[in-house]
Amino acid sequence: MFKSLAAGCLGVSILLTSLTASAAIGIIPKPQHMQTGEGSYTLDADTGIDAPNDARAREIVSFLRDAVRDQTGIRLSDSPHTHGIVLAIDPSVKGDEAYRLSVTSRGVIIQASTDKGLFWGVQTLRQLLPLQHGAPALLPVVQIDDAPAFAYRGFMLDVGRHFYPLSFIKQQLDLLSYYKINTFHWHLTEDQGWRLQIKRYPKLTSVGAWRTEADGSRYGGFYTQAEARELVEYARQRNITVIPEIEMPGHAVAALASYPELSCTKKPIPVATTWGVFKDISCVGDPNTFVFFEHVLDEVMTIFPSPWIHIGGDETPKDRWKDCASCQALMHAQGLQDEDGLQSYFIRKIQAYLASKGKTLVGWDEILEGGADKNAIVEVWRMWEGHDEARKALANGNRIIVAGSFYLDAPSDRLTLKNVYQANIAGSSDDPIYAAHRAQILGGEAPLWSERANPFNAESKIYPRMLALAESLWTNPAHDDASFADFDRRLQVQYPWLDAQHVAYGAEDHAVVQ
Ligand code: TNX
Numbered sequence: 082m083f084k085s086l087a088a089g090c091l092g093v094s095i096l097l098t099s100l101t102a103s104a105a106i107g108i109i110p111k112p113q114h115m116q117t118g119e120g121s122y123t124l125d126a127d128t129g130i131d132a133p134n135d136a137r138a139r140e141i142v143s144f145l146r147d148a149v150r151d152q153t154g155i156r157l158s159d160s161p162h163t164h165g166i167v168l169a170i171d172p173s174v175k176g177d178e179a180y181r182l183s184v185t186s187r188g189v190i191i192q193a194s195t196d197k198g199l200f201w202g203v204q205t206l207r208q209l210l211p212l213q214h215g216a217p218a219l220l221p222v223v224q225i226d227d228a229p230a231f232a233y234r235g236f237m238l239d240v241g242r243h244f245y246p247l248s249f250i251k252q253q254l255d256l257l258s259y260y261k262i263n264t265f266h267w268h269l270t271e272d273q274g275w276r277l278q279i280k281r282y283p284k285l286t287s288v289g290a291w292r293t294e295a296d297g298s299r300y301g302g303f304y305t306q307a308e309a310r311e312l313v314e315y316a317r318q319r320n321i322t323v324i325p326e327i328e329m330p331g332h333a334v335a336a337l338a339s340y341p342e343l344s345c346t347k348k349p350i351p352v353a354t355t356w357g358v359f360k361d362i363s364c365v366g367d368p369n370t371f372v373f374f375e376h377v378l379d380e381v382m383t384i385f386p387s388p389w390i391h392i393g394g395d396e397t398p399k400d401r402w403k404d405c406a407s408c409q410a411l412m413h414a415q416g417l418q419d420e421d422g423l424q425s426y427f428i429r430k431i432q433a434y435l436a437s438k439g440k441t442l443v444g445w446d447e448i449l450e451g452g453a454d455k456n457a458i459v460e461v462w463r464m465w466e467g468h469d470e471a472r473k474a475l476a477n478g479n480r481i482i483v484a485g486s487f488y489l490d491a492p493s494d495r496l497t498l499k500n501v502y503q504a505n506i507a508g509s510s511d512d513p514i515y516a517a518h519r520a521q522i523l524g525g526e527a528p529l530w531s532e533r534a535n536p537f538n539a540e541s542k543i544y545p546r547m548l549a550l551a552e553s554l555w556t557n558p559a560h561d562d563a564s565f566a567d568f569d570r571r572l573q574v575q576y577p578w579l580d581a582q583h584v585a586y587g588a589e590d591h592a593v594v595q
Contacts, residue, residue: 105574106209106221106223106574107208107570107571107572107573107574107575108205108208108209108225108571109208109260109548109551109552109568109571109572109575110260110261110551110552110554110555110556111552111555111556111558111567111568111571112205112225112226112227112556113226113227113228113556114224114225114226114227115223115224115225115226115227116223116224116225117221117222117223118185118221118222118223118224119222120186120222121184121186121219121220121221121222122165122184122185122186122187122188122189122219122220122222123217123218123219123220124149124153124155124157124165124166124210124218124220125155125218126155126156126157126158127158127163127165128155128157128158128163128164128165128166128188129157129158129159129160129161129162129163129164129165129166130142130145130146130157130159130165130166130167130168131164131166131167131168131169132167132168132169132199133168133169133170137196138168138196138199140318141168141196141199141200141203142168144200144203144318144319145157145166145203145206145207146159148203148207148210149207149210149218152207152210152211152212152214152581153210153211153213153214153216153218154214154215155218164188165188165189166188166189166190166191166206167188167189167190167191168191168199168202168203169190169191169192170192170193170194170195170199171192171193171194172194173192173194174192174193174194174198174226175194175228176194176198176228176229177194177195177197177198177232178195178197178198178201178228178229178232178261178263179193179194179198179226179227179228179229180192180193180198180199180201180202180205180225180227180228181193181202181224181225181226181227182202182205182206182223182224182225182227183223183224183225184209184220184221184222184223184224185222186222189206189220191203191206197263197320200319200320201227201261201320202227204258204259204261205225205227206220207259208259208578209221209223212577212578212581229261229554229555230554230555230556230557231506231522231523231524231525231554231555231557232523232524233263233264233482233523233524233525233526233554234261234262234263234264234524234525234526234550234551234554234555235262235263235264235265235266235324235482235524235525235526235527236253236257236262236264236265236266236526236527236528236529236543236547237265237266237267237268237326237484237526237527237528237529238250238253238265238266238267238268238528238529238531238539239268239271239528239529239530239531239534240267240268240269240274240276240531241268241269241270241271241272241273241274241275241276241332241335241531242271242273242274242356242530242531242532242534243531243534243535243536244274244276244300244301244302244303245531245535245536245539246302246536247304247308247311247312249536249539250265250267250312251312251315252582253265253543254312254315254316254319254321255319255582256544256547256579256582256584257319257321257547257551258319258320258321260547260548260551260552261320261551261555262321262547262550262551262554263320263321263322264321264322264323264324264526265316265321265322265323265324266323266324266326266391266526266528267312267323267324267325267326268326268328268391268528269304269325269326269327270326270327270328270332270333270335270336270393271328271332271335272332272333272334272335272352272353272359273292273334273335273352273353273354273356274289274290274291274292274301274302274303274335274352275289275290275303275335275336275339276290276302276303276304277303277304277306277309277325277327277381277384278303278304278305278306278309279376279377279380279381280306280380281376281377281380282339282340282373282376282377284339284340285335285336285339285340285377286303287339288338288339288352289335289336289338289339289352290302290303290335291352292335292351292352292353292354293351293352293354294354295354301352306380306384309325309384309385310384313384313385313386322387323385323387324385324387324389324390324391324443325381325384325385325387325390325391326391326392326393326443327374327377327378327381327390327391327392327393328392328393328394328395329363329374329392329393329394329427329431330362330363330365330370330394330397330424330427331358331359331362331363331393331394331395331396331397331398332359332393332395332396332397333361333362333363334350334352334353334359334361335352335353336363337350337361337362337363338350338351338352340373342369343363343364343367343369343370343373344361344362344363344364344401345362345364345366345367345401345402345404345405345408346361346401356532358396358398359398360398360400360401361401362397362398362401362402364401364402364405364407364408365402365408365411365423365424365426365427366402366405366406366407366408366409366410366411367407371430371431371434374431374434375434378390378431378434378435378438382438382440387440388439388440388441389440389441389442389443389458390435390440390441390442390443391443391444391460392428392431392435392442392443392444393444393445394424394428394444394445394447394448395444395445395446395447395462396445396447397424397447399420399421399423399424402420402423403420408420408423411423411426417451418451419451421450421451422451422452423451424447424448424450424451425448425450425451425452425453426451428442428444428448428453428457429454432454432456432457436456441456441457441458442456442457442458443457443458443459443460443482444457444458444459444460445459445460445462446459446460446461446462446463446470446471446473446474449470449473449474449477449479453474453477453479455477455478455479456479457479458479458480458481458482458523459474459479459480459481459482460481460482460484460526461474461481461482461483461484461485462484462485462488462528463485464483464485464486465485471483471508472512472514472515474521475514475515475517475518475521475522476514476518478521479521480521480522480523481521481522481523482523482524482525482526483504483506483522483524483525483526484525484526484527484528486500486501486504486506486525487501487504487525487526487527487528487546487550488527488528488530489527489528489529489534489542489543489546489547490528490529490530490531490532490533490534490542493542493546493587493588493589493590494590496546497590498545498546498549498569498589498590499549499565499590501527501546501549501550501553502549502552502553502558502564502565502568503553503560503565504525504550504553505560506522506524506525506553506554506557507519507522507557508522524554525550525553525554527543527546527547527550529542529543540584540585540586540587541585541586541587541588542587543586544579544584544586544587545572545575545576545579545586545587545589546587548572548575549568552568572589
């Protein structure tokens with residue numbers, strides 16, 4: 082009896098509060114500072130946008146106009162005489178991605194010292210809009226001062242094991258940008274498929290992009306350079322940098338199937354059809370290997386303006402190098418201790434090549450083996466017991482990206498929403514290495530490896546966990562239950578929006594927090 086009474090009261094109060102615009106504020110990632118006030122501002126066809134008159138600001142204005150139209154059906158005025166929304170560059174808003182968003186009963190002002198900040202302010206504004214067409218577009222009176230805790234907030238997609246159409250990736254960029262993820266790491270080459278057109282080496286895609294499955298069917302696909310450029314541009318418009326990854330010297334079977342002369346055995350091999358780590362790797366003893374990768378990277382660098390290039394470097398068994406006379410000769414000539422030293426020599430040479438073109442090398446944490454140059458950025462994935470790669474990299478002076486806690490291919494009961502939300506990216510301040518090297522921790526990234534993921538099930542693995550990571554990296558919330566419960570409440574506000582975008586998100590791994 083009491084229960085149903087309470088439920089009845091709750092029903093009435095929900096009805097009342099839903100009439101005020103601030104009832105359903107559920108911004109993710111949670112802004113650093115937010116103060117709600119009384120009242121609202123209503124967007125309508127007489128609302129216009131004032132913005133700086135430069136190319137990027139004009140793009141941001143048209144992005145906002147499109148978003149408002151898609152979400153509410155309202156076409157904002159484009160007359161220069163109407164007002165309501167102001168985007169302004171203001172150097173007093175400190176921080177590369179910081180912004181201030183003020184909604185008063187008279188209008189909306191977004192201020193930032195950079196275009197990036199303005200764009201994130203627009204993304205927050207979108208989260209304040211009502212969902213239904215036809216509903217009055219009330220924005221709650223609110224003052225937000227916001228900036229990210231971590232500069233690197235990434236998502237990685239392995240398109241090697243399974244191929245994903247460009248349209249799928251674009252949809253992910255739309256969603257990721259909505260949650261202020263700023264980096265898309267495109268894992269473009271694998272044992273099971275080379276996915277980027279390289280004009281100088283056409284067999285990489287005529288041979289290396291295709292595999293013959295056990296049932297005899299042909300599986301594969303690749304992106305032309307024009308398509309890759311299209312994606313880079315699509316990402317740029319959404320404040321996302323695309324970092325390409327070209328795997329070397331391991332995970333190279335598809336490349337070696339295309340050009341067997343680059344392997345140590347020189348024997349033809351097929352593009353891999355099973356998962357795992359393969360012994361056939363690029364032959365470090367052959368100078369043509371360096372020529373090949375330099376040529377490949379030359380083309381990669383014309384497509385991707387990112388200042389960082391990921392070269393993989395993970396999971397490289399050295400058996401072939403042990404059995405290869407030219408590799409052993411190189412090792413001795415260079416005075417290297419062992420094959421790990423040879424790998425380090427290889428990576429450093431590639432790093433020097435990239436540096437000569439103004440680019441910084443990023444690699445998985447195996448690049449530490451045999452010694453890494455401190456200017457390399459280390460993406461740390463081996464974080465389980467017995468591994469100490471993050472601390473090793475920090476102590477060596479490298480900047481790091483933390484990925485190991487966010488493997489989206491893991492089922493949601495092994496990597497729960499709460500695990501992702503509460504991951505301590507900055508490490509414990511009691512740990513002297515983490516404490517001393519905090520500035521080297523760039524942020525985090527969630528990889529989706531695709532042995533078991535494909536375009537049909539990927540969204541159920543990416544979402545909603547990616548929203549938890551977005552908040553963990555942007556807001557760096559307290560790791561307590563109250564913060565998680567608050568996140569979970571806001572997540573419930575996000576689901577209808579995700580539904581409206583037709584996102585096939587997965588189930589949460591826990592009962593909804595009441
Ligand atoms: C390890 S993490 C890999 C990938 C696999 C993944 C499977 C890393 C740098 N390498 O090649 O897909 O495990 O979860």
